[in-house]
Amino acid sequence: MKFLFLGDIVGFAGCEKLKKNLPEIIIKEKIDFVVVNGENSFDSGVGITENIMSELLSSGVDVITTGNHVWDQKETYDIIKNEKRLLRPLNLIGDLPGKGFNIFNSKKGFKVGVLNLMGNVFMKKCENVFEVSKNFLDNKKLKADYDFLLVDFHGEITSEKMAIGHFFDGKATLVVGTHTHVPTNDCRILVKGTAYQTDAGMCGDYNSVIGMNKEISLNRFLKKTTDKNYPSNGNASLCGVIVDADDNNGLANKAESFIFSGEHHVGI
Numbered sequence: 208m209k210f211l212f213l214g215d216i217v218g219f220a221g222c223e224k225l226k227k228n229l230p231e232i233i234i235k236e237k238i239d240f241v242v243v244n245g246e247n248s249f250d251s252g253v254g255i256t257e258n259i260m261s262e263l264l265s266s267g268v269d270v271i272t273t274g275n276h277v278w279d280q281k282e283t284y285d286i287i288k289n290e291k292r293l294l295r296p297l298n299l300i301g302d303l304p305g306k307g308f309n310i311f312n313s314k315k316g317f318k319v320g321v322l323n324l325m326g327n328v329f330m331k332k333c334e335n336v337f338e339v340s341k342n343f344l345d346n347k348k349l350k351a352d353y354d355f356l357l358v359d360f361h362g363e364i365t366s367e368k369m370a371i372g373h374f375f376d377g378k379a380t381l382v383v384g385t386h387t388h389v390p391t392n393d394c395r396i397l398v399k400g401t402a403y404q405t406d407a408g409m410c411g412d413y414n415s416v417i418g419m420n421k422e423i424s425l426n427r428f429l430k431k432t433t434d435k436n437y438p439s440n441g442n443a444s445l446c447g448v449i450v451d452a453d454d455n456n457g458l459a460n461k462a463e464s465f466i467f468s469g470e471h472h473v474g475i
Contacts, residue, residue, distance in 0.1 A: 208317055208355060208454060211238045211465065212383050213447035214390070215274075216248040217411030217418030218438025222259060224445055225410055226266045228467060233267050236449060236465075240313050242321055242357055243410070243447075244385045245293075246273035252419060252438040254279030257286045260293055270294065270311060272323040274361030274386055275331045296325035296361060297343070298334040308343070310353050317454070320353035322379075324371070326362025326386075336360075336367075337374065344378055349457045355380040356457065362386055365405050372403040380452045380459060383407050388417035390446045390464060400458030408446030408466070415439035444468040 211232070216222055225243070233241065245255045245263060253276045263271060270292050277283060277295045287293050287305035297307020308322045324340065325333050349356055356379040360371050368384040375382050377399030383406075384391075390408025397403050409418050416424035419436045426432040444466060451461040 208239045208313065208315065208319075208452045209237055210355070210357060210381065210450045210452060211236065211241045211447060212357065212359070212381060212407060212450070213241070213243040213410050213445055213465075214385050214407030215244045215246060215388055215409045215411075215418075216263075217388065217409050218247065218252045218440065219250050220438065220440045220443040221409065221411040221418070222248055222262065224443035225268075226262060228445065229267045232445075232467060238449070239315055240311075240319055241268050242270045242272060242359065243268050244273065244359060244361070244407070245271040246276040246361075247409075247411075247418065249280055250438070252436070255283060255293070256280050257282055260286065260290065264292060269313075269319075270309075270321045272321065272359040272361070272385070274325055294321060294323040296323050296333060298325055298336050298339040300333050317354040318352075320347070320356040322356065322358045324358065324360050326360065326364065326367045328367050329363040330361075336371065340371065340374055344375070349378055349380075354454070354457050355452055358382040360384050365391075368405050372397060372401065376401045376403075377458070380457055381448065381450050381462070383448050390466065392464070394448055394462050394464040396459045396462050400456070402448065402450045402452075402459035402462035404448050404462070404464065407448055410443060410445045410447075412439040412441040412443045414441050442468070
């Protein structure tokens with residue numbers, strides 16, 4: 208099985224780049240299953256709507272994960288109740304709609320588990336992610352409950368992401384970080400066979416500040432304005448990870464960073 212995970216889609220530019228290019232990428236790279244983080248895909252750069260969700264799924268996305276902006280568009284409360292392909296972090300506090308984990312059938316007939324987690328450091332308050340992860344692994348096993356497991360860890364700091372990677376090593380196909388919108392140069396396979404990258408980066412316009420208008424961002428840092436920021440809508444890049452996994456044990460045979468800026472698989 209070959210998986211493509213794409214980092215946070217930011218605004219109109221990220222959505223349009225994905226819709227235009229993902230179908231061809233799936234064919235060219237022989238991708239069997241696609242997961243994207245869609246929590247920043249709305250035009251304002253925060254949240255996701257039913258229309259955007261439908262467009263992403265129609266473009267070849269199999270599962271959409273989210274993070275701290277999952278509820279920023281009110282309609283998400285309703286659509287997530289009925290759409291199992293839209294996940295929210297498992298460790299959010301409270302009696303909330305939706306699920307943080309689900310199992311999906313791939314085109315090849317394999318069971319693919321997708322787990323959405325959120326970090327505790329510098330993030331909205333949620334349950335201890337390591338305790339929740341331990342409980343999850345106590346009850347769910349690779350090649351018993353699912354053939355493959357992909358983990359989206361939505362978090363701020365590198366150490367917390369790396370720790371989760373090692374915690375799931377040998378028990379997941381891929382652990383990849385999202386949220387910081389900058390692709391890290393550490394894609395690798397951990398010692399027990401789990402593919403890992405600290406952050407997948409974003410699908411958006413990199414002539415920006417993490418996808419947002421750079422002039423407004425700079426003026427806000429300089430305290431020259433309190434204007435509300437919005438996504439930069441120039442030419443976007445798609446960033447993420449491709450994992451070639453072993454059908455027999457569910458672990459990674461090969462993992463590589465994926466950056467698509469134009470017609471070719473190239474740098475940002």
